[in-house]
Amino acid sequence: MTTPAVSSRDLPHPVREEIRLESVLHALSDPLRLQIVRELAAASGELSCSHFDLPVTKSTSTHHFRVLRESGVLRQDYRGTAKMNGLRRDDLDDLFPGLLDTLLDAAARQAARLRSN
Amino acid sequence: MTTPAVSSRDLPHPVREEIRLESVLHALSDPLRLQIVRELAAASGELSCSHFDLPVTKSTSTHHFRVLRESGVLRQDYRGTAKMNGLRRDDLDDLFPGLLDTLLDAAARQAARLRSN
Numbered sequence: 232m233t234t235p236a237v238s239s240r241d242l243p244h245p246v247r248e249e250i251r252l253e254s255v256l257h258a259l260s261d262p263l264r265l266q267i268v269r270e271l272a273a274a275s276g277e278l279s280c281s282h283f284d285l286p287v288t289k290s291t292s293t294h295h296f297r298v299l300r301e302s303g304v305l306r307q308d309y310r311g312t313a314k315m316n317g318l319r320r321d322d323l324d325d326l327f328p329g330l331l332d333t334l335l336d337a338a339a340r341q342a343a344r345l346r347s348n
Numbered sequence: 349m350t351t352p353a354v355s356s357r358d359l360p361h362p363v364r365e366e367i368r369l370e371s372v373l374h375a376l377s378d379p380l381r382l383q384i385v386r387e388l389a390a391a392s393g394e395l396s397c398s399h400f401d402l403p404v405t406k407s408t409s410t411h412h413f414r415v416l417r418e419s420g421v422l423r424q425d426y427r428g429t430a431k432m433n434g435l436r437r438d439d440l441d442d443l444f445p446g447l448l449d450t451l452l453d454a455a456a457r458q459a460a461r462l463r464s465n
Contacts, residue, residue: 256451341368
């Protein structure tokens with residue numbers, strides 16, 4: 232008997248009740264992670280890790296996605312060789328009504344403000 | 349000529365335009381700092397550092413208040429020997445409309461949820 236290979240590809244996620252506000256805020260306190268979340272929100276669907284053009288090494292990029300996954304901000308699943316990412320909007324909206332949209336609005340306002348300076 | 353003693357007691361604060369969303373979220377990603385902000389919001393006025401009964405050493409407490417001040421979340425001023433703290437609600441509401449109240453609501457919901465478990 233061997234363990235099915237697929238199990239080693241199952242990535243750990245917190246269930247809804249385990250998601251903590253402090254961890255969500257920490258996950259979003261990094262400019263690149265905030266950018267990832269903004270792109271996912273704008274796409275309103277799943278995006279592969281390779282879709283994101285981040286100015287960091289592969290291992291740093293993997294770290295940022297892991298922080299977002301472990302905090303409960305996004306869900307990661309393998310589709311073949313691609314790691315797909317989707318915002319956990321339902322879970323976040325249920326736990327913290329309005330928070331995700333307010334954060335996205337704040338990030339958009341700041342980006343516009345910094346561009347215009 | 350000597351420099352007036354008061355100047356060494358002036359604490360550095362970012363001006364409104366220097367406040368960054370990422371720094372605000374980082375400041376609020378710690379449970380004790382989030383608790384400080386919740387108490388300040390509930391007090392709707394200034395509170396001295398010694399008002400807060402935090403389960404940490406004096407130097408750790410000072411660190412937490414400094415992170416909150418340097419991120420622009422609160423303003424600290426000396427009144428005699430007391431260091432007084434006040435939320436920078438006007439600045440935060442202007443830069444990120446609705447964010448502070450949404451975060452306070454999220455923190456209150458989580459606290460109620462964890463108490464009921």
